[in-house]
Amino acid sequence: MIASRRLISNCLPFYSFGMERDSKGLAIVIKSTKIRERDRLLTLFSPSLGIVNAVSYGARKSIKGIKAPLYTEGTFSLEKGRGGMTLKDIDVISTHDALLEDLDSAQSAMLFSDLILTARSSEPELYALYTAALDALESESFEKVSVEFLVHFLSLEGISGDYTTCPICGKDYDKAEILGFSSSEGVPVCHDCDTMNGALLLPPNARAYLKRSLELDFQDSLDLHVSEEQEHRIFRYLLRTLPFSFPGKLRSLEYGIWRI
Numbered sequence: 272m273i274a275s276r277r278l279i280s281n282c283l284p285f286y287s288f289g290m291e292r293d294s295k296g297l298a299i300v301i302k303s304t305k306i307r308e309r310d311r312l313l314t315l316f317s318p319s320l321g322i323v324n325a326v327s328y329g330a331r332k333s334i335k336g337i338k339a340p341l342y343t344e345g346t347f348s349l350e351k352g353r354g355g356m357t358l359k360d361i362d363v364i365s366t367h368d369a370l371l372e373d374l375d376s377a378q379s380a381m382l383f384s385d386l387i388l389t390a391r392s393s394e395p396e397l398y399a400l401y402t403a404a405l406d407a408l409e410s411e412s413f414e415k416v417s418v419e420f421l422v423h424f425l426s427l428e429g430i431s432g433d434y435t436t437c438p439i440c441g442k443d444y445d446k447a448e449i450l451g452f453s454s455s456e457g458v459p460v461c462h463d464c465d466t467m468n469g470a471l472l473l474p475p476n477a478r479a480y481l482k483r484s485l486e487l488d489f490q491d492s493l494d495l496h497v498s499e500e501q502e503h504r505i506f507r508y509l510l511r512t513l514p515f516s517f518p519g520k521l522r523s524l525e526y527g528i529w530r531i
């Protein structure tokens with residue numbers, strides 16, 4: 272039995288699975304940190320186990336090393352020992368190699384991982400979104416995938432904007448209305464409720480695109496057609512509003528390669 276699917280605190284080095292000695296389940300390596308010369312501490316994101324830390328021992332005389340690079344998805348077999356969980360085996364589904372070959376795709380994947388780990392969310396719906404977004408990064412533009420990931424992530428977290436009605440005054444937006452932004456609420460608002468002096472404006476066509484994205488599931492939203500320039504503007508808008516919308520510090524953006 273799994274007591275809870277949520278990680279209670281990042282301070283806990285290992286997740287407890289009750290009395291079970293071994294665990295096996297679908298998971299993806301969402302973070303990988305080098306510890307000692309040949310070993311790594313893997314943070315696994317699993318729809319059934321939540322967020323789990325496990326040590327992956329590098330090859331040495333007595334142990335056969337198992338490689339599990341960042342973003343490897345598969346069925347992970349973990350063994351519970353005195354020091355915590357150890358990776359025993361993986362049945363690999365995807366290694367997402369292509370993500371690390373392109374700087375922008377790698378930065379997108381880093382942002383997605385950062386959002387999930389900072390939000391400390393591990394619901395199965397989020398796992399489906401995260402892995403689908405990593406898959407999509409291998410073939411679609413990083414800006415399109417990032418826009419749709421952010422729209423759906425914020426929606427799952429319950430902090431998405433409302434593109435029909437102003438959440439402050441309750442007024443329905445006009446078709447041609449340009450929205451402002453509320454820095455305290457972290458969402459777009461009508462012109463009268465704007466607190467940013469027009470610094471974060473959302474034009475009607477971009478608003479219609481975000482509204483339509485929210486109505487579709489992630490996979491279908493990738494089929495929405497929009498020009499590259501428009502995609503770029505919406506991408507920049509979401510990245511600029513993210514620090515107001517998301518209540519956590521995002522190191523991936525702060526120290527990342529994108530200048531927003």
Ligand SMILES: [Zn+2]
Pocket residue numbers: 437438439440441442460461462463464
């Ligand atoms: Zn308003």
